[in-house]
Amino acid sequence: MVARINAGKSLRNALHYNENKVRQSAAVLIHSKNFAKDTGELKLTDKLGTLQHFAAQNERTKVNSVHISLNFDPSEKLDKETLQSIADSYMQKIGFGDQPYLVYNHSDASHPHIHIVTTNIKRNGKRIELHNIGKNQSEKARKQIEKDFNLIRADSKQRQQIYDIKPVNAEKVIYGKNAASGTKRAITNVLDSVLPKYKYTSLPELNAVLRQYNIIADQGSKESRIYKSGGLVYRVLNTAGDKVGVPIPASHIYNKPTLKHLEQNFQKNQVARRPHMQRVRNAIDYTLATKGRITIDQLQNYLQKERISLVIRQNAQGIIYGLTYVDHKTQSVFNGSDLGKPYNANQLQQRIQQIPIIQQQKPQLTNKDNISSTNDTTLSNTLKGAIDLVFEVEKETSPLAEFDERKKKKRKRLFH
Incomplete structure (x- = not known):
C-alpha cells in the first residue's frame, strides 16, 4: 500500500474533485465518518457544510483541507467492507479518527485506490499538526495496515515503480x-x-x-x-x-x-537524483564494453533491458544532437552532459565508433602464454574498468567498506 497526503487551502476543491469523479462514473462514495447522517443520505451541502463548520473553528489556519489517497497493488482485489476498514484504521492511526471524513473508491487508474477528504481542524478549534505526518504517523500506519490486512508491502518492490502507467491512447x-x-x-x-x-x-x-x-x-x-x-x-x-x-x-x-x-x-x-548517476554510467560503460560494435539504436535496446530509456533527439536531417537517459529503476532523469562528457551525444557516438569488434571465432593459439590479441586486450581493459567501477561504487555504499577501513586503521596502530 502507498499513502499520499496532500494539504491545501480549499475543502471545496478537494470535495468537488471527488464528486466530479462520481458524476463521471469514475468513483463511488463508499464510506463516511462523524457526519450527522448516514453515507447514503448525505447531500453535497451536508458534506461540504460539515467540513467547513469544523474548519471555521480556527480561521487563523489557512491550510485546513486534507486529501489522502491510499493506493494498492494491481493484483489486490479488495471489497467495499475491506476498503472501509482500511480507511478507518488508517485515519485512526494518523490521528484523524474523530474528524469528519469521506471515503471514495476510484476506478480511474490501473490500480485500486481510495481517496479520503477531511479537515485538520478539530471540533474545539485546535489543529492537527501536518508537519512530517507522511514520514512519521502515515508510514507507521501503512506498515501496520499491510500486516493487519495482509496487503502487498510497498517497500517489497525495492523502489521499482509500483503501478504500471499505461500510455494514453x-x-x-x-x-x-x-x-x-x-x-x-x-x-x-x-x-x-x-x-x-x-x-x-x-x-x-x-x-x-x-x-x-x-x-x-x-x-x-x-x-x-x-x-x-x-x-x-x-x-x-x-x-x-x-x-x-x-x-x-x-x-x-x-x-x-x-x-x-x-x-x-x-x-x-x-540533489535527489545525484546518487543515481553512477548506475546509468555503469550500464552504458558495461554495455559498450561487452557488446562490441553496436549502433546507438542497439544501445537503446540494451539499456531498456536495464530499465533505462535512452531518448534520442535528432533534427530533420537525422543528425543526433541530444540524449536523455530515463532510469525507471531509480526514477531519475539525466541529460547526457549531466553524466559527463563521455555520455553526451557527440562523445558517445565517437565511443561507439571506436569500440573494437568482439572476435566471434576462437583464435588459433600458438603460444599458451600469449592468448590475447591487441583488440582483446583493449576490450579486456575497457571491460575491467567498467566492472571495477561497478564494484567501486558498491564498495563505497556498502557498510563493509567502512568496516574494512576501520580494520586497516586498527592494523596500522598495532604496528606503531
Missing part, C-alpha cells in the same frame, strides 16, 4: 465521448504517477518521461501568449508524436502542476 480520449473530460482524466492519471516519483530538473527532462506515455507539457512558442505569461498546458500525443486533441491548462488539473510548481521540483531534484 490518443484515439480513445480524443475521438471518444466527452473528449475534453476524457483527455483531462487520461493526462491526470499519468501526471499523478510521474510528477511525485521521477527526479527531473527541467521541462525537457520531464517531457522525456511524459512522452513515453504519449503526454507532453507544452509552454507554446516564444511568441505565444501562454509562453509570455509563464503558462503551461498538457497535450496528448499520437503515435507519430504529434500534438492532438484539446490542450488542458495546468491550472485546470488537480494539484495544479503549473510551471511555478514544477520549478520547485527542479530545484529539489538536483
Whole structure:
C-alpha cells in the first residue's frame, strides 16, 4: 500500500474533485465518518457544510483541507467492507479518527485506490499538526495496515515503480465521448504517477518521461501568449508524436502542476537524483564494453533491458544532437552532459565508433602464454574498468567498506 497526503487551502476543491469523479462514473462514495447522517443520505451541502463548520473553528489556519489517497497493488482485489476498514484504521492511526471524513473508491487508474477528504481542524478549534505526518504517523500506519490486512508491502518492490502507467491512447480520449473530460482524466492519471516519483530538473527532462506515455507539457512558442505569461498546458500525443486533441491548462488539473510548481521540483531534484548517476554510467560503460560494435539504436535496446530509456533527439536531417537517459529503476532523469562528457551525444557516438569488434571465432593459439590479441586486450581493459567501477561504487555504499577501513586503521596502530 502507498499513502499520499496532500494539504491545501480549499475543502471545496478537494470535495468537488471527488464528486466530479462520481458524476463521471469514475468513483463511488463508499464510506463516511462523524457526519450527522448516514453515507447514503448525505447531500453535497451536508458534506461540504460539515467540513467547513469544523474548519471555521480556527480561521487563523489557512491550510485546513486534507486529501489522502491510499493506493494498492494491481493484483489486490479488495471489497467495499475491506476498503472501509482500511480507511478507518488508517485515519485512526494518523490521528484523524474523530474528524469528519469521506471515503471514495476510484476506478480511474490501473490500480485500486481510495481517496479520503477531511479537515485538520478539530471540533474545539485546535489543529492537527501536518508537519512530517507522511514520514512519521502515515508510514507507521501503512506498515501496520499491510500486516493487519495482509496487503502487498510497498517497500517489497525495492523502489521499482509500483503501478504500471499505461500510455494514453490518443484515439480513445480524443475521438471518444466527452473528449475534453476524457483527455483531462487520461493526462491526470499519468501526471499523478510521474510528477511525485521521477527526479527531473527541467521541462525537457520531464517531457522525456511524459512522452513515453504519449503526454507532453507544452509552454507554446516564444511568441505565444501562454509562453509570455509563464503558462503551461498538457497535450496528448499520437503515435507519430504529434500534438492532438484539446490542450488542458495546468491550472485546470488537480494539484495544479503549473510551471511555478514544477520549478520547485527542479530545484529539489538536483540533489535527489545525484546518487543515481553512477548506475546509468555503469550500464552504458558495461554495455559498450561487452557488446562490441553496436549502433546507438542497439544501445537503446540494451539499456531498456536495464530499465533505462535512452531518448534520442535528432533534427530533420537525422543528425543526433541530444540524449536523455530515463532510469525507471531509480526514477531519475539525466541529460547526457549531466553524466559527463563521455555520455553526451557527440562523445558517445565517437565511443561507439571506436569500440573494437568482439572476435566471434576462437583464435588459433600458438603460444599458451600469449592468448590475447591487441583488440582483446583493449576490450579486456575497457571491460575491467567498467566492472571495477561497478564494484567501486558498491564498495563505497556498502557498510563493509567502512568496516574494512576501520580494520586497516586498527592494523596500522598495532604496528606503531
